[in-house]
Amino acid sequence: MTTQPGPDEEALFDVPRAAAPKRTAGAAPARRRPADTLPVARVVVDTPLPHLDRPFDYLVPDSMDAEAVPGCRVRIRFNNQVLDGFLVERAAESDFTGRLSYLHQVVSSEAVLTPEVHGLARAVADHYAGTLNDVLRLAIPPRHARVEKEPVGEVPPPPPPPAPGPWAEYRDGAAFLAALSSGPPPRAVWNALPGPGWADAIAVAAATTVAAGRGCVVVVPDGRDVAVVDAALRSLLGPDHHVALTADLGPAERYRRWLAVLRGRARAVVGTRAAMFAPVHDLGLVVLWDDGDDVHADPHAPYPHARTVLAMRAHRAGAGALIGGFTRTSDAARLIETGWALPLTADRELLRRRAPRIRAAGDDVELARDEAARSARLPSLALRVAREAAREGPVLVQVPRRGYLNALACASCRAPARCDTCQGPLSLRSAHAMPYCRWCGRICGEWRCPSCDHRRMRANVVGARRTAEELGRAFPSLPVRTSGREEVLTEVGPRPALVVSTPGAEPAAEGGYAAALLLDGWALLGRADLRAAEEALRRWCNAAALVRPATEGGQVVVLADPSLPVTQALIRWDPGGFAERELAERRELGFPPAVTMASITGDAARVRELVEGLDLPRQAELLGPVPVGSPGRDEATERALLRVPRGEAGSLAAALKAAAAARSARRDERLAQVRVDPLDVI
Structure with missing residues (x-):
């Protein structure tokens, strides 16, 4: 149900009320009337508060009827503030029984929030117990008005399908390309052969998808990998069929390329983790390279992982998926075990020749x-x-x-060398430098071992x-x-x-x-x-x-x-067998990815209060809370782990989100950090 902010919700924004503009004597206020058709706009408001994670209804004035299109950026009045938001839907009537406010402004009529990305963002927010607004900040780049006014280039015709190239070396490579071209969407976990051919293989898969008239999203760990895949795509597709999205482009150029994807001029995207939300038209394939790299986990709330997001996107869009690397993670092994994906490997004899x-x-x-x-x-x-x-x-x-030397120890008794002030570890920056504390930065030139009174140190970590x-x-x-x-x-x-x-x-x-x-x-x-x-x-x-x-x-x-x-x-060179072994051992021990885990980290009192207020699924298991952080630091911080079977993951995320919303509604600003499927559980 969509609503308007009530008095209690407005009070949560602890800001002074804006002064009303002065009215010129004799001037009558302009009268507004709602649009004739679909006068109600449902808006996602840019607010971080979890209990406001829902659309709110506003009236579309007739003067903004043509510009207020679903997906555009708008501004609305919320608690006497002008806040940004996205118009997600136009409706004929509202469920709200009170008086609706009008939209304050249509920032741009560019429909930057597509229905596909909106649905994906909502699903990601629910999976990770986050808010839709947090996901949209990751998915949609900031606006550049000058870039939006630039002319739209022509959409190039689809290129011819490429030759199989590197995929001829894989047992099911030809079948994978055939399915991308005209068959049901294939989903594969790919163990690449050693050597530089992985980028060419990704380019062939992307070019095959584009030649079939569908779009492709390729996510790689860093800018160097983007450059390699970008060059491979350019050699197959030419300069106009794809774009590369990296953080070092600058805001204007990045938005220009993002708009080329949104407007359908570019059908393929290669980039780092932010590219997983690229608004590609008629998505036919998602590719994730080296899915075990921890840079694929976004450090901003709600901390989504590119592997999960791309898998959800492929499932929702009916697209193919290619999760590849020189190794295989236990998460990818689980995708094979459940039947969601099939393994894509080369013959052992060829692998031995190439390794x-x-x-x-x-x-x-x-x-x-x-x-x-x-x-x-x-x-x-x-x-x-x-x-x-x-x-x-x-x-x-x-x-x-x-x-240089990251950890030092006593040369006599091998006890770790620590700072006399804060007990932090000592290290060296160079051969001629003095030992210093990595916590407080204090120079410890007169260090003596507290255990044996020895003065000399040795290297523990080089x-x-x-x-x-x-x-x-x-x-x-x-x-x-x-x-x-x-x-x-x-x-x-x-x-x-x-x-x-x-x-x-x-x-x-x-x-x-x-x-x-x-x-x-x-x-x-x-x-x-x-x-x-x-x-x-x-x-x-x-x-x-x-x-x-x-x-x-x-x-x-x-x-x-x-x-x-x-x-x-x-x-x-058997990463597949090792991944299967890891998955089997983790299932016996009750560790991810065989189960779903969530961590709650923060002030000790807040963590315990949040845990006690959770309406957990029946099979949920609580581990902790326990102190986290290094000895002598962050002693007031605790972390609790929640463990449930994979089938209860949705219920756990819903319980965490409801608890966070309840605390937010009580104006408790010191919220604990909630992470679903964290990378570090030990």
Whole structure:
């Protein structure tokens, strides 16, 4: 039911009332009358309050009848304020029995909120226990009036269907393309072959969809991946059939390209996670690359994940879906298990020819004999492989931590080195710097171990810059380049070099890397995270995929325990089997994605009050609340976890949303953070 804001709701906006404009003596106020047809406008008001997450009815004056189209931006009066909103529907009458107010202004007659995006945003808000307005902020970019006035380009004719290209190497690749062209919408979880061909495969799938007269949305993790897929699409489609949406475009150019999609001039979109809401006409395919990357989870409320949003969008629009990567997540394995998607893989014989030779440091004979070599950060196997490969081309060195020395300990008793003031961890920025506290920034040059009174420290965690410094001394004749937070390289040449990179920042090498060293596997596997092993395998495979095939001498050395299932999955290049194993173990333990979880984080009193007021489903299980945060900090913050079977996910989200709305209606501004399907549950 749509309503008008009542007196109690208006009082929630704690702002002074606007002064009434002065009326000129003798001037009569202009009389307005509602539009003759469909005079009622239902408006989604731009307000963050959960209990106002519903449309409100306003009258459309006859002077705005032509401009007030469904989907346009409007302004309305709400509690004597002029607020923005979206007109979602025109109706003949209202259920509200009182006197309706008129629309204040039609900002633009451009219908930026399409019915498909509106329905998707409503479904996403309900799934994540959020508000429609929060989702619309993520889905629709800010308006630029000058850009809207620019002429609309002509819609180009559909291109001819492309050749299968890379899809000929996959067992069901031809059938997948045929279904995109003229069959029922295919949904696939795709394990890509190692190498650079993944972008060309995505471009062929998108071009096949566009040639069939339908639209396509491609979501990738970062701007470098956008550039690669953009180039592949341009080579197949030409410059006018698609657009690339990235954050570095600037507001005006981004809105210009977004409007090209809205107006139907561009039928395909490639971009980062915000592109998942792109208003593509007649959607035929959604593509998500590397779905395990945590950048696909939006950090703004209601914290939607691109995998969930695109799956919901494909289901609602009757479109195909392609969720791909060099690995397979347990979430993607669950999509296969439920029958929602089918696996799309290559033959094992082809995979063995395309993958590099992968060895774990622990399988070396010398390491088995020498305990000191087994505990070394760069054992002889890794050094030998690097020296041999450096004669043929660049060598990639993946280091899980950025920085220099990120964690220090007492050189005598190995106790962690902590600040005397706040007990924060100490670290070093460079070889000539003094130890400093990573929490308060205090310089700790006179540090003494409180346990044994020793003055010297040793490194516990070595970062990428320190690793590059060590390798420069070990390989004095080779140039050493770094790629990480300070500077991310896009590509390196074929000449011999050492490239030290943090995960996700690895540059592509012309002709592929001759070898790769995956250091400090313990740092990835030892994290207190449910997804630690899955994330380690994803990072390892993404780096190994940049190495030349074994038939060309490509080698990968991973420094991790070879007896672990995740290490064996890398050596065999079997991410599908590992994902199935992970899903089975999580089902036994009651962990996502086998179940649905929600977290409530915030002030301890607020979390407990919110939990006690929840009308939970019958099978819901409460875990906590427990304190969260580092020792000595955020001690008043608590988190509670709620666990329900997948079939009760909707009921859990509805209960969380109702509780948040009730607190909002009581003017409680200190709301706890609610996240459904959080990435970090441990």
